[in-house]
Amino acid sequence: MTTTPETAARTAGSSARSGTEIRLDHVTKDFGLAHPAVDDISLTIQPGEFMTLLGPSGSGKTTTLNLIAGFETLTVGTISLNGTDVSDVPPHRRNLGMLFQNYALFPHLTVAQNVAYPLRERKMPKQEIARKVAEVLELVQLTGRDDHHPSQLSGGQQQRVALARAIVFEPRALLLDEPLGALDRNLRSALQAEIRRIHREVGSTFVFVTHDQEEAMNLSDRIALFNNGRIEQVGTPQQLYASPETLFTARFLGDSNVFELGQGAPGGSVVWDGETWGIDPATVSPHPGVRANSAIVVRPEDVEVAAGRDEVPSGANAVRATVRDVEYMGSYRTLLLSMGERGLPGRTRVSPLRGDYAIGDRIVVWWRPASQRIVAA
Structure with missing residues (x-):
């Protein structure tokens, strides 16, 4: 696909240096139903790219994200990170960050303790943990909330804590599974802008799942549009909107x-x-x-x-x-x-x-x- 100046600018510099290439080759996931949940898809996500997996419910986008994360096992095909096959590597060894819709915060821990959790699991020194937590809380604009508990925060603030926890250990890529789905429209719009900003500053590869076409158009460098377990079309938001290749693409986007x-x-x-x-x-x-x-x-x-x-x-x-x-x-x-x-x-x-x-x-x-x-x- 042609790269637009906007896409080139957003994926240049730190993104190109620090991001991870994610490659799916002829990936299939069959649960034994009438049709495979994911049916022979191939997709290359560039280092530092913001790729959105878009499609209606049941189209295969979330299953694809779970395959990348390692939460689901492949039926056929391979998944590689920076050229290394990780198809049989367990989730905790893929070094990928994950952000869910339900936040998944520990209610008994403070903001700082929630964010520090993956660093403590990696047995980092306390001083290093404190430094990294302070840096990432500043990045997500939660400085001064260190000692608050999740129950003392708004939904948007809780999602920022979850985002901070997902990126604090500098994962190879960040996988986001409809993270804004539970928020109201105005808050979603504000957090979309924050996610775009954080993506530019962190420079990591982001893979974002949503069924919301406006959200996908607003956030993405490129979109992979899913339909019945297959990828209907891949391209920039402008390409999919202005040059749909199928009637499904034309009707789903706009x-x-x-x-x-x-x-x-x-x-x-x-x-x-x-x-x-x-x-x-x-x-x-x-x-x-x-x-x-x-x-x-x-x-x-x-x-x-x-x-x-x-x-x-x-x-x-x-x-x-x-x-x-x-x-x-x-x-x-x-x-x-x-x-x-x-x-x-x-x-x-x-x-x-x-x-x-x-x-x-x-x-x-x-x-x-x-x-x-x-x-x-």
């Missing part, structure tokens, strides 16, 4: 207008509901031609509104639509639409200053062929 093609042609146009639309070859996903099992995907922000056909620019693709509802979203309005003769549900976004749309209005929506994506349906 809103989409989806036009499934009843018939297609490998030429310069397709037909949908009696409308003939142009194709930009650069927007066709890597599969042979435009086939009957393909679909056109257009993001709502790329769809424009016109009162009639005479207002549609030359070369644009257009379809008649009826306004079903209008949603005020603050910085924009969403028009919920019925498109074409078959009344396909769709949506577009307009300025909140344009309040002249009402339910039942008949309009024409249009977009440029370069802004659509043709994917395997």
Whole structure:
């Protein structure tokens, strides 16, 4: 995959020096059910990278994280850290940090004692433990809370303690299993910013599991999108959003207008509901031609509104639509639409200053062929 300037900047310097490469080769985990939980996946996570495993419940992302951690045994395949096969190495010898949703703090220990626990287990000298605990509490902005117990802290503060404990022993990589799932929206947003900052400062490899697409888009250098035990697509957030390769990717990441093609042609146009639309070859996903099992995907922000056909620019693709509802979203309005003769549900976004749309209005929506994506349906 192409590396964007933003990704290069975030993975440069200390991240590239201190991070660990994690490589999964043809990994399968079969629990003996109808389908393997993880089905022949291969993935390389670069040193210092923030990789998110994203997907719906039951898609295999958490099982994959547990395989990396060593909590689950492989059925087939290998997992290596910096080129060393650790497939049969027990969890405590992989030197990986782990952060869970439920914090898993010891209620009878203070903040400092909780953070120091993995260092005491490694029998570090007391002075070294005190120094490292002080440094990591400053990193997670909990200086002065050393003597507090978990019950005296907010949920967000408890998660910071858990994060401090997970990184204090300088693990080869940090594995995060939906760590923000129990927090409210505002607190989640604040802690996402903290996790991004800590990732940059620590420079370790982070592998983050979530089912929340916005969280994944906000945090990640790259995303591995899981579906039914397999990886659907891997790329930067921008690549997955702007250039989905399958209909599952297009629908899972963000809103989409989806036009499934009843018939297609490998030429310069397709037909949908009696409308003939142009194709930009650069927007066709890597599969042979435009086939009957393909679909056109257009993001709502790329769809424009016109009162009639005479207002549609030359070369644009257009379809008649009826306004079903209008949603005020603050910085924009969403028009919920019925498109074409078959009344396909769709949506577009307009300025909140344009309040002249009402339910039942008949309009024409249009977009440029370069802004659509043709994917395997």
